[in-house]
Amino acid sequence: MDKTTIHMVPEPRKKELVNATYGIIGCMQQVHNQLGSGLPGYIYQEAMAMELAANGFTAHKELQFYPTFR
DSSP states (O other): OOHHHHTTSOHHHHHHHHHHHHHHHHHHHHHHHHHOSOSOHHHHHHHHHHHHHHTTOOOOTTOOOOOOOO
């Protein structure tokens, strides 16, 4: 989201997005702390999916995403 868009998000939703962001970053840090660096990407992908699930997130690996532009 750009700066103008985030200001349009209602306050309760904004807090939810911030909490989710911190949770996801925490999962990323946990995976990095456990595995370190230098491994193939698919190992981090699997570890991240497991860590997200363990923390209550729903995650899909390699989901196709087609953004729409206005």
